[in-house]
Amino acid sequence: MLTDDVAVVTGGSSGNGRAIARRFAAEGADIVVADIQESPREGGEPTHELIEDETDANATFVECDVTNVDDLESAVEAAEEFGGVTVMVNNAGIFHGEEFLEVDEDGFGRMMDINVKGVFFGAQAAAKRMVEADGGSIINLSSVAGLEGSGEFVTYCGTKGAVRLFTYSMAAKLGPDGVRVNAIHPGLIETTMTTDDFPIMGTDAESEFLEAIPSRRAGQPEDVADAALYLASDLSDYVNGESLVVDGGMTNSQ
Ligand code: NAP
Secondary structure: OOOOOOOEEOOOOOOOOOHHHHHHOOOOOEEEOOOOOOOOOOOOHHHHHHHHOOOOOOOOEEEEOOOOOHHHHHHHHHHHHHHOOOEEEEOOOOOOOOOOOOHHHHHHHHHHHHHHHHHHHHHHHHHHHHHOOOEEEEEEEHHHHHHHOOOHHHHHHHHHHHHHHHHHHHHHHHHHOOOEEEEEEEEEOOOOOOOOOOOOOOOHHHHHHHHOOOOOOOOOOHHHHHHHHHHHHHHHHOOOOOEEOOOOOOOOOO
């Protein structure tokens, strides 16, 4: 499905980004993994090495902090080796809960920089090339937290809501140039984000979540990767400025 594609995946070393990179490569895309660290948080081989072992696709790793615009430009530049970026996945993000009255300026700034600025300039870096090439697909990772407010996750919800509206606005701007921009809104997905950073999996909170999820299971990174594959491929050729919710029914089917 992606034999003529070259994808850049930020945060591609771990979790959702790693699953997306592997899924795309299995469909024939060459991959640039752009992350602050090469080794997966969950353990195992670096994503680009795994891809080269398990597929015929080309893959490379670029050290990239998405808060740094030059790093994002370098990640997109690295895709030139394979023919140039056609799919950009702005996936890198951080999550934690916080007491709103205790959020400090540094914590707020860090989450805004990674979750919002990183997505904005990642999309911009890729769009510059895609507009010249008359086509491409940009996929931004939002969250169900970008659809509804939550008193527990005030900063996170704000960042993911911003990603949603940047996605719609970028789609409006870039659509006439053949570039589609869509967002994925995952629900509870089992990655180190939900097992370690802000543990939900394996705690009482997991049972509460499962009660609220009609599919009665947490999502896996592969569920997010399948949605990303749809948005990257020609199957979604007429889908632009869309929010694809991947949450087992948690948000809309209570
Ligand atoms: P994850 O397992 O923590 O993986 C995120 C990856 O991004 C890690 O490799 C991380 O590196 C990297 N990263 C962090 N800061 C970065 C930076 N400044 N520049 C480049 N890379 C950076 O998280 P995940 O669960 O896969 O989340 C991926 C995306 O899905 C995020 O945008 C998240 O908000 C979204 N999402 C996740 C869930 C969920 O339930 N898991 C739900 C909704 C939305 P380090 O390990 O070194 O930090």
